[in-house]
Amino acid sequence: MSWFSLRRLRALLSKEIIQMRRDRVTFAMMLGVPLMQLLLFGYAINNYPKHLPAALVAPTQDRFTRAMVSALELTGYYDFTHTTASAAEADSLIARGEVAFVVTIPSDFGQRVERGDNPQILIEADATDPSVASGAISTLGKVAEGALSREIGRDAIPAPVNIVVHRRYNPEGITQYNIIPGLMGVILQMILVMMTSMALTRESERGTMENLLAMPATPLEIMLGKIIPYMCVGAVQVAVVLLVARGLFGVPFVGSFGLLAGGIFAFVLSMVILGYLISTMARTQMQAMQLAFFFFLPSLMLSGFMFPFRGMPGWAQMLGECFPLTHFLRLIRGVMLKGANHADVAQPIAALAVFVLIFGALALSRFRQTLD
Amino acid sequence: MNVIEVQGLTKSFGTRKVVDDVSLTVEKGEIAGFLGPNGSGKTTCIRMMCGLLTPDAGHGRVLGHDILREQRQIKLQVGYMTQKFSFYEDLSIRENLNFVAGLYGLPPDAVRDTLEDLGLTSRRDQLAGSLSGGWKQRLALAACIMHKPQLLMLDEPTAGVDPKARREFWDEIHELSARGLTVLVSTHYMDEAERCHRINYIAYGRLVAHGTVGQVIRDAGLATYTVETDRPGLVARQLAGAPGVDQVAPFGTTLHVTGTDPAALEAALREAGVAWQPSETSLEDVFIRLMEQSQDNMT
Known part of the structure; x- marks a missing residue:
């Protein structure tokens, strides 16, 4: 008996193929699943998420506030799905996970910009998943300054915006x-x-x-x-x-x-x-x-x-x-x-x-x- | 009221008709044999009667309950012993019995009594998987009569069991029947068929003969002769295929020659020039004849 015979191999192969074909579920999975998952995960996974739902707490709606809001939205990171004047309501939104951020623009924001007196913005981020918040927060400083300088006019140099970031629930990320x-x-x-x-x-x-x-x-x-x-x-x-x-x-x-x-x-x-x-x-x-x-x-x-x-x-x-x-x-x-x-x-x-x-x-x- | 009364049971798997228009009647207290070659549809028939399979066509009653609608009541009053040992091999004897007793809502005494009847009290903690074939069969029988069913359906209960255990098993069946239990037992051993009150012979999904052993043999209308010869092989070849000879079966130095027409058969024997004498037709001769006939009908 030789150590290899094409006929034996062919017999083995055809037996395996028949068995495989009979087990339809396995067969479909072997072909379908890798393809499906490749497509699914290839498109689905994104570690730098954008368009995160955010709540805006802005008691006053002056032009500087509006400029800030539209500048934040233009970054693509924030989608202001809720606007409220109540800090408590915003708090419950972030606790329920309906928003990933709460942006609070205090009522004296506009006055401080005009006075050149370090205006403040508070950004509270849901940091239970640290990677979600990081991208959105890292761009903030530049965005805020750009927005305000456009609003004030070309020549004036605005006072730097003081952005306070609270990483809620997981402060150390x-x-x-x-x-x-x-x-x-x-x-x-x-x-x-x-x-x-x-x-x-x-x-x-x-x-x-x-x-x-x-x-x-x-x-x-x-x-x-x-x-x-x-x-x-x-x-x-x-x-x-x-x-x-x-x-x-x-x-x-x-x-x-x-x-x-x-x-x-x-x-x-x-x-x-x-x-x-x-x-x-x-x-x-x-x-x-x-x-x-x-x-x-x-x-x-x-x-x-x-x-x-x-x-x-x-x-x-x-x-x-x-x-x-x-x-x-x-x-x-x-x-x-x-x-x-x-x-x-x-x-x-x-x-x-x-x-x-x-x-x-x-x-x-x-x-x-x-x-x- | 008959314990089993079903008409026209039919079941196909895919395109293959496994059971074809089988009607069956079993009277109270009798031991009914269910005979037929392997793959003739015995198991499928039994499964339909105890509610484990839904017939494609046909209807009937088991213990007065409709087999299509009242499977649950049937299950409660029937003890069904499967062909393959189907208790849990990874459970001990007692655990298996406890499981069954629990499902039927039996008191704990039932398990203790059963263990004692079986003589297994000392081995109750042994795993069922480590039992020999004969003991597995006894355990399975004990487990399916524990809830005191009125009807026992045994699917080839003695396959792979030694002759002594088989004899004991049949003694037990007769004892249960004497106490009023009705038993339907499938087998393909001829000696077991002869221990049944009545037999039903199924071949290729069709019921081809039924009645007592004597009736079935008589109804077949076969004549059998034994031929004494010192060269059985040669004579068998000579006789096989001769006009009037349906079957030639060697038994040591004698041949059983069977045919439907005695005159033609005797002529064939004379032609062969051997010594012969009339003999009783056995159940085996009849069954082989029936099987060949139904095979011819199939093709």
């Missing part, structure tokens, strides 16, 4: 403060979805599904029986991550613990049910694993964990909204770093609840009580 709470979401997502996605496929592969179905257990019971153990696993993981976050990284913990626990519960529930949903779709454990990964990557990239959410184009942000992780990140950063209250995180909690309901309903409707 420590990346870990942003990363660690997010990482909790990522870890929970990875492990829980992966484990539960095997739940039913393992039964089918080992032949125990037939027996399970022949006995009187309802689809909901089977689902709960599968997901509850993993909820406990999730609880342990949460405890570990929180301890490490506090102990090793010194991540501040300013919010309500009850609120945090509630949010984490909703997220963990959505993840295990998603995993279970995957297991109702996959035929083998291998397929389940592949489907889980197919979900992980975009979720990781588009949720705002790896790259600033606001840096992505609108369509990518829309896609990002479809991942529970996105909402969980808002929630956990809000509660842990900003001390957000119930009203502030009502929206992400509601979103997570919607995911739980949708995934649960899909999983139950996909579950086959027969072997058909």
